[in-house]
Amino acid sequence: MKGIFQQGIFKWLIPAIAGFVLITALYLLMQNTMPKYAGRVPFLLLLFIFDWLILKNIVVLLKKCGSITRRLFIVLWWSPLAVLLLFLLGTSVFPLQSMDKFWRIYLPGIALMAYLAKIIMLIPLLPVFLLQIKARVTGFFFGKTPATSGKSILFLRRMGIFIGSLAFAGLLIGSTIWVYKFKIHSVSLQIEELPDALEGLRIVQLSDLHLGSWMSAAPLQRAIDKVNALNPDIVVFTGDMVNYSSAEVKGFGNILAQVRAPLGVYAVLGNHDYGDYTSWKTPEDKEENMNDLIDFYKSIGWKLLRNSTEVISIDSARLLMAGVENWSATARFKRYGDMAKTMEGVTYGDFNILLSHDPTHWDAEVLENYRGFDLTLSGHTHGMQLGIEALGMKWSPARYMYKHWAGLTIQGNRNGRDNYLYVNRGLGHIAYPGRVGILPEITLITLARKD
Known part of the structure; x- marks a missing residue:
């Protein structure tokens, strides 16, 4: 009997069955507690396979290292998966809004x-995986397994370690330095038949603050100082004030109340503002959370537009400011x-602005039925907080999810x-606590008459 269980198939079958039972139990638990996140459980299984395949290839580089070094490396290698698993289990017991910021964010x-x-590490390892697959297929059909080692394979494995380490270092810099390196994007709009009263009107846009992700209020103070230094006539905020609950605004109200704009500060809600990404004991608790957020907007003097409009009179000109709730x-x-x-x-007025958090709304409905809006302002994408915007290049993984993911479209x-x-890249962050290439944005839009 002992010999049977030492056979290769049982070495894999027993852990596979145990893993399947664990994943199934976790999935059922999440379905009962947080069904919105239950779909992430099979994703953890894919991550396990992903981790195992890469580790199997690079651990051979540690043969000359001591046993303690090898064990430490393996523990560190599996730690991210363990953290995600524990985080998923924790959120099924403790609501996200009750967690400490470090445990919830960092x-x-x-x-x-x-x-x-x-x-990133996987890129140079792909040829290695292809050679290994070829060797397995050849061995299965012809009984002869080609060698999958050599200087070229060793080079690719070392290259994987090198660029993976380089990428992690860049992400660390992004989470400590670039995350609060605010960038002002200035845009001038040339408008046909723009009334004289609106010539030179300065509109500052903020978006996606995600206050629950800020470990300190000091960087936000710097951002608001930059906003006021632009001398805006109007300031708009296009949604996602919080991550999970209105409790996240605590300690930030006095800073946001400092925003100065003679024609007002206008805002709309984003998908994160409704409390849909955490669990609530009762529907009444969720409703109370929303009411608390609405009261917060009132306390800081920002006009929250919830499927409503405001007409701003500027001398003889009428500017229509409309705000729609989250529409995706x-x-x-x-x-x-x-x-x-x-x-x-x-x-419609002489110039018409629509605040809509999600830019997919523009193509899907605004351009079809509400073309009277000269300017639609959105956020939501964050530019994925990761990409390249330099030397004439503009790329982010966000482009594969959103047709319009950052900047101006005409x-x-x-x-x-x-x-x-105009799609704002966001001032805050969520999920990845940093920015690489796509810096946090403050937008200045100036209206000008088109000659």
Whole structure:
């Protein structure tokens, strides 16, 4: 009997069955407690396979190291997966809003950084995996397994370790330095038949503060000082004030109340503001959370537009400011917005601005039915907080998820006046606690008459 269990198939079968039982139990637990996150459980299984395949290839580089060094490396290698597993288990017992910021933000954030580095590490290892697959297939059909070692294989494995370490170092810098390196993006819009009263109007846009991710209020103070130094006429905020609950605004109200704009500060809600990403004991608790957030906006003097509009009179000109609740063209995000309600009985002004958190709304509905809006302002994408914007290059993984993921887009209007969409890269962060290449943004938009 002992000999049977020492056979190769049982060495793999027993751990596989145990792992399957564990994953199934965890999935059922998440379905009962936080069904929104249950889909992440099979993803952990994929991460395990991913980790194992890479570790199997690079651990051979540690043969000349001492046993303590090898064991330490293996423990560190599996730590990110263990952290994500414990985090997922913890959120099924403790609501996210009750967790300390370090446990809720930086611990899973470091695990995410490790996996991003491992994905980079995978690039030079792909040829190694292909050679190993070829060797297995050849051995199975012809009984002769080609060698999968040599200087070239060793070089690729070392290169994987090198670029993976380099990527992790960059992500660490992104989470300590670039995360609060605020960048001002200045845009001038050339508008046909713009009234004289609106010539030179300065609009500052902020988006995606995600206050629950800020470990200190000091960087936010620097950002608001930069906003006020721009001397805006109007300031707008395009959603995602918090991550999970209104409790995250504590300690930031006195700073946000310092925003100065003579024509007002206007805001809309983002997908994270509704409390949909954590568990609540009762529906009443979730409703109370929303009411607390609305009260917060009132306390700092920001006008929250919830499927509503505001007409701003500037001398003889009328500027229409409309704000729609979160409206997404994708099924992943709940749709609270109602443009018909927003525009009921409303006539367009001399210049018309729509605040809509998710940029997919622009193509899906605004351009189709509400082309009277000269400018739509959105956020949501964060530019994935990762990418390249230098030397004429503009790339981010966000481009594979969003048609419009950062910056200005122009669409010709049927009446000869252009429609503009501007997507702000966000001031805060979530998931990965940093920024690499896509810096936190403050947008200054200036209106000018088109000659």
